[in-house]
Amino acid sequence: MTGAGSEGRASGTCSAHSAHGARGERGADNGILLQLRGVSKRFGGLRAVDAFDLDVREGSITSLIGPNGAGKTTVFNLITGIYRPDEGRITFAGRELVGKLPHQVAEAGIARTFQTLRLFENLTCFENVLAGQHCRGRAGVAASIFRTAGQRREEERMRSEAERCLRQMGLWGCRDELARNLPYGNRRRLEIARALATRPRLLILDEPAGGLNEEETAGLMDLIEEIRGSGITVFLIEHDMQVVMGVSDLVAVMDNGQKISEGTPEEVQQDPRVVEAYLGTEDDTDEMEEADKMGESNESSMSETEQIGKTGNAGCGGDRDAGRVRTDWHEPA
Ligand SMILES: Nc1ncnc2c1ncn2[C@@H]1O[C@H](COP(=O)(O)OP(=O)(O)O)[C@@H](O)[C@H]1O
Numbered sequence: 322m323t324g325a326g327s328e329g330r331a332s333g334t335c336s337a338h339s340a341h342g343a344r345g346e347r348g349a350d351n352g353i354l355l356q357l358r359g360v361s362k363r364f365g366g367l368r369a370v371d372a373f374d375l376d377v378r379e380g381s382i383t384s385l386i387g388p389n390g391a392g393k394t395t396v397f398n399l400i401t402g403i404y405r406p407d408e409g410r411i412t413f414a415g416r417e418l419v420g421k422l423p424h425q426v427a428e429a430g431i432a433r434t435f436q437t438l439r440l441f442e443n444l445t446c447f448e449n450v451l452a453g454q455h456c457r458g459r460a461g462v463a464a465s466i467f468r469t470a471g472q473r474r475e476e477e478r479m480r481s482e483a484e485r486c487l488r489q490m491g492l493w494g495c496r497d498e499l500a501r502n503l504p505y506g507n508r509r510r511l512e513i514a515r516a517l518a519t520r521p522r523l524l525i526l527d528e529p530a531g532g533l534n535e536e537e538t539a540g541l542m543d544l545i546e547e548i549r550g551s552g553i554t555v556f557l558i559e560h561d562m563q564v565v566m567g568v569s570d571l572v573a574v575m576d577n578g579q580k581i582s583e584g585t586p587e588e589v590q591q592d593p594r595v596v597e598a599y600l601g602t603e604d605d606t607d608e609m610e611e612a613d614k615m616g617e618s619n620e621s622s623m624s625e626t627e628q629i630g631k632t633g634n635a636g637c638g639g640d641r642d643a644g645r646v647r648t649d650w651h652e653p654a
């Protein structure tokens with residue numbers, strides 16, 4: 322999918338005017354910017370997220386890791402208002418998020434990217450980032466027709482913000498390229514640039530290194546540290562533990578909808594429950610091999626939205642390792 326539909330609404334598009342001060346921002350409670358308490362989400366009989374608790378500290382890089390199907394993306398979808406939890410509370414800077422729509426969550430200061438890229442394929446990089454900011458015009462109809470000076474100033478501000486974000490992500494040189502012509506690594510960066518242009522207080526990234534090679538991943542992790550350095554809290558989903566080792570202050574590990582471990586990267590790496598969740602028991606491994614032999618597709622375990630996204634990105638290298646349990650994460654970087 323080329324991203325113009327649900328994605329525009331969901332990806333944190335509306336904070337063009339919501340730079341920190343303008344939002345009437347509140348302080349984080351005891352330094353906790355985002356808090357989840359007892360959050361659950363069921364799909365039919367499946368407990369995708371089960372009594373999940375998490376604190377994301379302001380200014381941190383916090384990572385949520387776990388095997389495929391653990392419930393990570395569902396947690397993001399609950400935070401960003403795509404789903405409503407069956408139970409539990411989610412607060413951001415002390416304010417309740419449950420019940421807010423995706424654009425309201427974005428206005429509150431949360432921007433996100435998606436596991437499967439959702440760009441405006443036929444727009445340039447610059448236009449993609451601008452589009453990320455355009456969804457709430459402050460000016461009324463009359464002003465839109467006559468283009469007031471205020472509106473022109475606002476557009477100018479958006480353009481310079483777009484430039485700043487493209488430069489930050491190393492994409493200024495290809496600002497006039499169509500998104501669909503970008504190499505995959507740059508497409509990932511473009512999505513982050515677009516999210517940053519909304520000036521979020523919290524940036525949440527769903528497997529930003531998915532489909533990237535080792536070098537691209539290392540570069541991306543440096544950029545994520547830079548983003549945090551600029552004052553934005555980062556909450557990251559990653560399938561591959563190795564990727565988050567170097568950058569995370571705190572890692573939470575999910576399996577079967579539940580948090581099974583939490584701590585520094587070193588701590589969770591040594592937790593036997595984590596090792597088991599990733600590597601599985603011998604029986605699990607046999608089952609996986611058996612399933613492979615039978616040609617079972619891993620598509621069936623993907624959420625509907627991700628299946629749609631995946632179709633639209635055929636050939637772009639995304640989800641390269643989807644469905645594979647990685648066993649290389651426990652080796653120190
Ligand atoms: N919209 C949905 N409808 C039904 N099941 C879903 C939906 N979204 C996710 N799931 C299921 O919930 C579980 C967790 O999925 P997800 O959060 O995408 O996992 P992860 O991101 O950790 O790989 C999976 O079993 C998945 O198939």
Ligand SMILES: [Mg+2]
Pocket residue numbers: 393394395436
């Ligand atoms: Mg996911």
